[in-house]
Amino acid sequence: xxxxxxxxxxxxxxxxxxxxxxxxxxxxxxxxxxxxxxxxxxxxxxxxxxxxxxxxxxxxxxxxxxxxxxxxxxxxxxxxxxxxxxxxxxxxxxxxxxxxxxxxxx
Amino acid sequence: xxxxxxxxxxxxxxxxxxxxxxxxxxxxxxxxxxxxxxxxxxxxxxxxxxxxxxxxxxxxxxxxxxxxxxxxxxxxxxxxxxxxxxxxxxxxxxxxxxxxxxxxxxxxxxxxxxxxxxxxxxxxxxxxxxxxxxxxxxxxxxxxxxxxxxxxxxxxxxxxxxxxxxxxxxxxxxxxxxxxxxxxxxxxxxxxxxxxxxxxxxxxxxxxxxxxxxxxxxxxxxxxxxxxxxxxxxxxxxxxxxxxxxxxxxxxxxxxxxxxxxxxxxxxxxxxxxxxxxxxxxxxxxxxxxxxxxxxxxxxxxxxxxxxxxxxxxxxxxxxxxxxxxxxxxxxxxxxxxxxxxxxxxxxxxxxxxxxxxxxxxxxxxxxxxxxxxxxxxxxxxxxxxxxxxxxxxxxxxxxxxxxxxxxxxxxxxxxxxxxxxxxxxxxxxxxxxxxxxxxxxxxxxxxxxxxxxxxxxxxxxxxxxxxxxxxxxxxxxxxxxxxxxxxxxxxxxxxxxxxxxxxxxxxxxxxxxxxxxxxxxxxxxxxxxxxxxxxxxxxxxxxxxxxxxxxxxxxxxxxxxxxxxxxxxxxxxxxxxxxxxxxxxxxxxxxxxxxxxxxxxxxxxxxxxxxxxxxxxxxxxxxxxxxxxxxxxxxxxxxxxxxxxxxxxxxxxxxxxxxxxxxxxxxxxxxxxxxxxxxxxxxxxxxxxxxxxxxxxxxxxxxxxxxxxxxxxxxxxxxxxxxxxxxxxxxxxxxxxxxxxxxxxxxxxxxxxxxxxxxxxxxxxxxxxxxxxxxxxxxxxxxxxxxxxxxxxxxxxxxxxxxxxxxxxxxxxxxxxxxxxxxxxxxxxxxxxxxxxxxxxxxxxxxxxxxxxxxxxxxxxxxxxxxxxxxxxx
Numbered sequence: 001x002x003x004x005x006x007x008x009x010x011x012x013x014x015x016x017x018x019x020x021x022x023x024x025x026x027x028x029x030x031x032x033x034x035x036x037x038x039x040x041x042x043x044x045x046x047x048x049x050x051x052x053x054x055x056x057x058x059x060x061x062x063x064x065x066x067x068x069x070x071x072x073x074x075x076x077x078x079x080x081x082x083x084x085x086x087x088x089x090x091x092x093x094x095x096x097x098x099x100x101x102x103x104x105x106x
Numbered sequence: 107x108x109x110x111x112x113x114x115x116x117x118x119x120x121x122x123x124x125x126x127x128x129x130x131x132x133x134x135x136x137x138x139x140x141x142x143x144x145x146x147x148x149x150x151x152x153x154x155x156x157x158x159x160x161x162x163x164x165x166x167x168x169x170x171x172x173x174x175x176x177x178x179x180x181x182x183x184x185x186x187x188x189x190x191x192x193x194x195x196x197x198x199x200x201x202x203x204x205x206x207x208x209x210x211x212x213x214x215x216x217x218x219x220x221x222x223x224x225x226x227x228x229x230x231x232x233x234x235x236x237x238x239x240x241x242x243x244x245x246x247x248x249x250x251x252x253x254x255x256x257x258x259x260x261x262x263x264x265x266x267x268x269x270x271x272x273x274x275x276x277x278x279x280x281x282x283x284x285x286x287x288x289x290x291x292x293x294x295x296x297x298x299x300x301x302x303x304x305x306x307x308x309x310x311x312x313x314x315x316x317x318x319x320x321x322x323x324x325x326x327x328x329x330x331x332x333x334x335x336x337x338x339x340x341x342x343x344x345x346x347x348x349x350x351x352x353x354x355x356x357x358x359x360x361x362x363x364x365x366x367x368x369x370x371x372x373x374x375x376x377x378x379x380x381x382x383x384x385x386x387x388x389x390x391x392x393x394x395x396x397x398x399x400x401x402x403x404x405x406x407x408x409x410x411x412x413x414x415x416x417x418x419x420x421x422x423x424x425x426x427x428x429x430x431x432x433x434x435x436x437x438x439x440x441x442x443x444x445x446x447x448x449x450x451x452x453x454x455x456x457x458x459x460x461x462x463x464x465x466x467x468x469x470x471x472x473x474x475x476x477x478x479x480x481x482x483x484x485x486x487x488x489x490x491x492x493x494x495x496x497x498x499x500x501x502x503x504x505x506x507x508x509x510x511x512x513x514x515x516x517x518x519x520x521x522x523x524x525x526x527x528x529x530x531x532x533x534x535x536x537x538x539x540x541x542x543x544x545x546x547x548x549x550x551x552x553x554x555x556x557x558x559x560x561x562x563x564x565x566x567x568x569x570x571x572x573x574x575x576x577x578x579x580x581x582x583x584x585x586x587x588x589x590x591x592x593x594x595x596x597x598x599x600x601x602x603x604x605x606x607x608x609x610x611x612x613x614x615x616x617x618x619x620x621x622x623x624x625x626x627x628x629x630x631x632x633x634x635x636x637x638x639x640x641x642x643x644x645x646x647x648x649x650x651x652x653x654x655x656x657x658x659x660x661x662x663x664x665x666x667x668x669x670x671x672x673x674x675x676x677x678x679x680x681x682x683x684x685x686x687x688x689x690x691x692x693x694x695x696x697x698x699x700x701x702x703x704x705x706x707x708x709x710x711x712x713x714x715x716x717x718x719x720x721x722x723x724x725x726x727x728x729x730x731x732x733x734x735x736x737x738x739x740x741x742x743x744x745x746x747x748x749x750x751x752x753x754x755x756x757x758x759x760x761x762x763x764x765x766x767x768x769x770x771x772x773x774x775x776x777x778x779x780x781x782x783x784x785x786x787x788x789x790x791x792x793x794x795x796x797x798x799x800x801x802x803x804x805x806x807x808x809x810x811x812x813x814x815x816x817x818x819x820x821x822x823x824x825x826x827x828x829x830x831x832x833x834x835x836x837x838x839x840x841x842x843x844x845x846x847x848x849x850x851x852x853x854x855x856x857x858x859x860x861x862x863x864x865x866x867x868x869x870x871x872x873x874x875x876x877x878x879x880x881x882x883x884x885x886x887x888x889x890x891x892x893x894x895x896x897x898x899x900x901x902x903x904x905x906x907x908x909x910x911x912x913x914x915x916x917x918x919x920x921x922x923x924x925x926x927x928x929x930x931x932x933x934x935x936x937x938x939x940x941x942x943x944x945x946x947x948x949x950x951x952x953x954x955x956x957x958x959x960x961x962x963x964x965x966x967x968x969x970x971x972x973x974x975x976x977x978x979x980x981x
Binding site: 029030042044045046047061062069070075 | 134136143144146147163167168172517
């Protein structure tokens with residue numbers, strides 16, 4: 001796992017992990033906006049998902065479709081073991097660092 | 107796709123389609139789906155305009171290489187390649203052999219019929235278009251109308267001087283005359299007089315012939331017809347006379363007397379020319395030709411009209427311009443008593459539009475083209491309906507397969523593609539088989555429609571492209587319904603469907619309607635076929651008022667027999683088989699042309715059908731004599747008397763016929779009245795007819811022979827012929843056979859409709875067979891249970907057949923009025939019509955019902971007889 005993760009990529013990866021089983025373009029975009037308050041375009045999400053999939057952090061399969069999608073099926077993403085390990089190691093690193101941070105008073 | 111979503115709010119179509127177009131197939135679902143979903147969510151939350159704007163914006167943001175690259179890695183997303191579609195199509199075709207067979211057989215028969223008819227029609231429409239100047243060539247024709255407005259002669263040929271007079275008055279119009287030797291098939295031989303041939307297609311024509319028509323000269327110089335007694339032969343005619351010798355410069359003898367020199371050879375006349383020649387003889391010395399061919403009228407100025415005359419108009423003149431000038435023209439040249447109305451016919455309209463007196467060849471009626479085309483369309487419809495019906499029926503059985511595919515993540519696009527590939531492949535296969543069928547059946551089809559169809563020249567790249575395209579479209583249309591209904595986005599509902607009994611209610615209604623439609627068409631065709639045949643039979647068998655059986659006709663024009671008619675007749679009567687004989691000028695029952703006769707009480711001569719006959723006319727033809735007597739040699743002056751028919755009697759004033767005279771050369775007394783008989787074909791009503799003796803007009807000798815072994819009699823007749831005319835072949839024909847030939851076009855139309863209606867019924871039944879097989883298979887368990895509970899075989903049979911039988915009955919009810927109307931229209935074209943009886947309709951209905959029931963029973967019986975153990979075991 002020598003890949004680096006950009007901050008957007010990390011954020012999206014986290015969202016996919018949280019939304020386990022229901023993560024696809026639109027839902028991820030909405031979750032992103034809910035969480036960060038920033039807007040993002042669907043193609044941008046697609047690009048990030050594609051990149052994450054290529055790096056092996058997430059995998060996908062074709063899912064159901066809805067009338068809103070005009071018969072087009074969704075592509076549902078889920079985090080791979082590698083992806084989970086990556087997130088976990090980032091989180092562990094951060095936790096360790098956080099532990100060393102002097103506490104503010106006030 | 108968009109038909110699914112009928113929201114009032116829709117993303118911009120063009121952007122949506124653009125996206126679909128550029129997107130790689132494995133990404134399109136995700137990208138397009140996501141964008142659409144986002145669009146609808148945004149449209150709800152904010153405004154439609156904004157959502158639209160964002161949609162477009164995002165479509166363009168997605169327009170990048172990574173969205174377009176197809177996925178070649180064998181990932182889990184979409185492993186379907188075109189090869190895969192073919193493989194699955196092949197497997198599913200093999201898996202259901204009966205369906206595939208029925209589908210392909212029906213479709214290929216249908217396609218073969220349609221293509222054959224299409225080729226025929228294209229060929230008919232192409233007549234005379236091969237001439238370079240075909241658009242500026244016209245034929246001038248004339249029409250004679252009497253004082254009461256009745257047209258009594260409408261002729262494709264005009265008088266000899268017409269062409270010359272037109273050229274003199276309008277120098278920029280080129281003219282050509284074509285003369286078919288009058289009532290005479292000329293005998294042509296080489297100089298040694300060995301192996302002569304009667305040349306039916308010998309025409310006398312002007313040197314301008316090749317300036318106007320574009321028949322291809324392969325050997326010989328320019329202006330091959332410039333000069334007297336020259337001849338142009340077609341390649342095969344030249345071979346017939348000279349074999350491998352060089353024909354140019356050789357001499358042929360016309361009627362064993364007139365030497366003509368071969369100056370050029372042309373390709374054989376194309377089959378799509380409205381007249382076809384074997385030999386063209388130059389008109390440079392008409393007198394010699396008239397003498398040789400026994401034309402005793404010669405030139406005859408502005409009276410006699412035996413020549414077809416064609417005009418080549420210069421660009422600045424239109425047909426209407428010339429038509430406008432013609433009244434003035436006729437006024438200037440024609441004597442008042444024989445002044446016709448003249449008009450022009452475009453060359454290319456002759457073959458399908460002109461049915462005048464003196465046509466060079468029998469032309470085809472326009473209606474036969476429409477009939478052929480509608481048959482083609484009907485058959486193709488029936489075959490395509492089979493295809494659609496069977497595919498939808500079968501796809502219901504494949505619903506499980508479809509559902510499975512969906513569950514495994516197959517996209518709608520893939521499923522649609524799968525079904526379309528299958529139906530397109532089937533239709534292409536059917537096209538190939540159809541081509542094979544056409545190759546096999548072309549010769550019989552050609553003899554059926556009596557025309558040569560040059561397939562190789564008709565199959566232009568455009569036509570081939572159209573046929574291929576039509577096949578593709580046919581495949582697509584046939585595959586579309588099952589593709590769309592099955593790939594609908596809910597796998598669960600499809601699965602339920604597959605478990606159900608008869609497929610979707612809507613689908614089965616759709617199929618039923620199509621089956622009714624198919625059978626309605628078949629029934630209309632069947633009824634039409636029967637009526638057309640009946641009409642032909644009626645025309646052939648109708649009482650004509652004379653006895654056409656056992657009459658041998660011997661053509662005598664230009665032979666020594668004609669010069670010794672009376673002694674020839676004496677000689678004939680020595681034969682005990684000969685009952686009577688009479689010279690005649692025309693083939694009775696075919697046509698008798700008009701000639702001018704002076705009737706009592708009328709100042710001007712009246713143009714009436716006038717027959718020239720001889721003693722024993724009434725006896726020979728078995729005409730019924732109402733009053734008076736037959737021409738007889740016992741009365742010395744009978745060669746100067748008249749017989750008339752009832753219609754002619756009605757023309758006389760009330761004093762009756764006795765002691766009245768009719769003027770022909772001199773006044774001739776009327777000696778009797780015969781009952782009206784059909785001296786012309788049955789397309790015409792019986793008109794007034796006058797009959798007199800004038801041996802100079804004799805064209806045939808009609809011999810009534812005793813019933814019995816005919817070949818012996820013919821040999822005896824030939825012996826007598828040899829005594830008078832040792833040089834010329836004896837070529838008699840039977841009057842009844844010749845008259846049946848008159849109605850050949852009705853016959854060939856009838857036979858064509860018969861064949862194709864049988865094919866239509868076969869194709870429809872094939873479809874029905876497929877459908878019943880399908881529905882029985884679906885109900886096989888139900889049948890098993892019914893049997894276990896004690897149902898009899900016959901009750902199960904009834905259960906299975908009644909459904910489809912009802913459809914055939916409904917089809918009948920629809921077909922009858924349609925057939926009634928169409929046939930009424932068709933029969934309007936005949937003067938004498940057969941009665942269309944109601945039982946015919948019932949018979950057609952019963953016949954189709956029986957055939958259909960038999961077809962259905964094939965399958966149902968099998969199902970009804972199956973041991974229920976077999977069908978229920980696996981549960």
